[in-house]
Amino acid sequence: MKGIAQAQIESVRGLWLSARSALASGMPALLVAVAVYLGLFFRLGDFPLFDVDEGAFSEATREMLERGDLVTTWLNGAPRFDKPILIYWLQAASVGAFGLDEFALRLPSALAGAAWVVALVAFTRRVADNATGHAAGFIAATSLGVTLIGRGATADALLNLFLALAMFDLYRYLVSHRVRYRRRVWLWMALGALTKGPVALLIPGAASLIVFALCGQVRAWAKAVRDPAGWLIMLVVAGPWYWLEYQRQGQAFIDGFILHHNVERFAQPLQGHDGWLFYYLPVALLLLLPYTGLLLRVLRRLSELRATPLDAFLWCWFLFVLAFFSLAQTKLPHYLIYGITPLFVLMARHRHAIGSRLLAFAPPFFLLGFIALLPMLLREIGPQTGNLYLRDMLSRPDVFSQAWQRAAWAMLIAVAALALMPRTPVWPRLAASGLICSSAVGGLALPALAALQQGPVKEAALLVRSAGLSVRTWHFNVPSFSVYRGAVTERAGELRNGELILTRSDELEGMGQHGVLYRKGGVVLARIGG
Structure with missing residues (x-):
């Protein structure tokens, strides 16, 4: 144990020496690469999937491969309308290449996070300078929010990549009016719509309208919106899956995906995820750790919103996302991630202004x-x-x-x-x-x-799998159990004598007579009737 601790201490010392050396010798690209590795890939597959989100995405991917169904996603045998298809395709490809484990399931998100950082560096270098571009990428790669999202087997890192690419090309279109930029915006929005749905169109469309209006270029914005080639790109890239899914599922797809997981999510809190109006202000302070002090310094420059088109673009992007999700009734911390990319640019531009230790x-x-x-x-x-x-x-x-x-x-x-x-x-x-x-x-x-x-959930699933036991869940939503078990796990509507049940320790009292086969960390495998 002492040797391991000493190795950790030496690694910390090495990090500081490497950072100082890279900064002194003009190797910021190498430093960004180190930041990306530590933030997104270090120990990526060394811990169990978190429930409910990682478990649900991963089990839906496992069932996709098991069924051979590349159109409809299923979760424990029922259609899952939460998100569109792209992240499941990428996870399925990763699992096909590396096997079904945590690393393979998280790899698409980590790669999307890395691409997000690269795009941020490239954009910031063009609008500022090389050093600022590398600083923006470094801040993003080592911030708490990006680290958490980029390591999650969910759709959010991929969506953020496409949102960033769309917004960066919108700015390029704003300052140049070149057709290729607005066409690329349509491509990124189409891929975003395949990743998470209408939000991929809403954020670039609404935020850019505000910016173009502030810059007196509403006609240019309207021209981009009416672009027939853009709509054709949207139909060709995103349209086929939406059409196929509607043909298969009909009104259930409209009700489940469009109405429940998008319209209702804004109109009312789902699954108890509500919050007060200013919920996202403290969330921003946490997501930007350990650079919260730099963020506070940057927020003082909000009065410079209209100083340049770039300032207007960056601030309007962040403020629209903040305002929209503050008004939405369903509130989850990671929603604000959709608007923090411009903060990385602003923080990098003013990184030397934070003189207070x-x-x-x-x-x-x-x-x-x-x-x-x-x-x-x-x-x-x-x-x-x-x-x-x-x-x-x-x-x-x-x-x-x-x-x-x-x-x-x-x-x-x-x-x-x-x-x-x-x-x-x-x-x-x-x-x-x-x-x-x-x-x-x-x-x-x-x-x-x-x-x-999740450790006990994984242990219980592997125990059941190795013994070839049949099991159902009772008042316990842990889709990762099905991933590790390698089979669909049904929910029990009623308890049957002799069956094996996965449940929580606080549910045992109401289950009647039972015998415990496994119990650890609140996770229980119990045989009904003893």
Whole structure:
């Protein structure tokens, strides 16, 4: 254990030396590549799938391959209308190449995140300079929001790639009026519509209308909207799947996908995901960790919204997404990700304006402090939790090893040392802190949290699979169980004597007589009747 901790300490020291060397020798592209690896690929497949989202996408992909159905997605034997088809195709291709595991299921999102960073660097280099472009990519790759989305086996990283590409080409069209840019916008929106639906048209369309209006170019915007070639691109790229799915599912597709998962999602809170009007303001502070101090410095420049077409474009993009999803009744933290790309450009442009060490280093110190204190917090909170399932989950003593804890504290100390380093510009030290935070999130926090929530689910599924047992679920929505079991798992409407049930520990009391085959972290396999 001591050797592992020492290796972690040495890796932290190496990160700082590499960052300082790269900055000094003019190798920012290499530094961005390191940031992309740590933020998106480091330990990508080393922890179980999170439920419900990762489990649902992954199980739908597994069932797609099992059924040989490349049009309709299914989840535990029922049609799944949550999202369009593109992410499932990409996950299926990845699974076909690498096998059915966490790495293969997450790889399309990680690659989309990497492409998103590359597109951001290329755009920012053109509108600013090389150093600012690399800084924008570095900030994006090591920010908490991108790290979480880019490592998730869901559709969001792919959608964000297409949104960014569409918006970047809209700006190019704004300043040049070249036809090829507006045609490419239609292509990116079509691919976005195949990834997540109407939101891929709404955000570029509405945000760009505001920008074009501010710049006195509404006619150019209208010309792009009426472009027959653009509509043809949309019909050719996205139209076939929508038509085939409607032919198969009919009104159920309209009701499930269009009305329920899009219209109703805006009009009313779904699945209890509601929030107050200013819900996304604290969310923005968290998603931009460890660069929250730099974000606060940039927000003071909101008054410069109309200073240049670029400023108008960046601010209107972010503010439209913030306003739209603040008004929507269903609120989820990752919705704001659709509007944070312009913040990366703004933060990179003003990265040297953050002279305050407290403002710069308090956020990374907070993030790493939370990670380092997590074992102690759970030891205190877990036993006091009222819900039995959560108490069993949070009170497991086997998740945080001594090596894990030493590594977390070493990273926290490293950031403290960077903050106190004299006679050194703030930005390079903050960048080094970003690498450390990214390593801590991907290498320590996510694996530990996945072990708490999903480790027992995976163990139970593999146990059932190896024994060839039949099982149903009872009041427990964990689609990842079906992924690891390699079979559809039905929900039990009523309990039958002698059957095996997967459930939560807080459901046992109401199940009558039963015998427990497996119990860990609140996850239970029980035989009804004993």
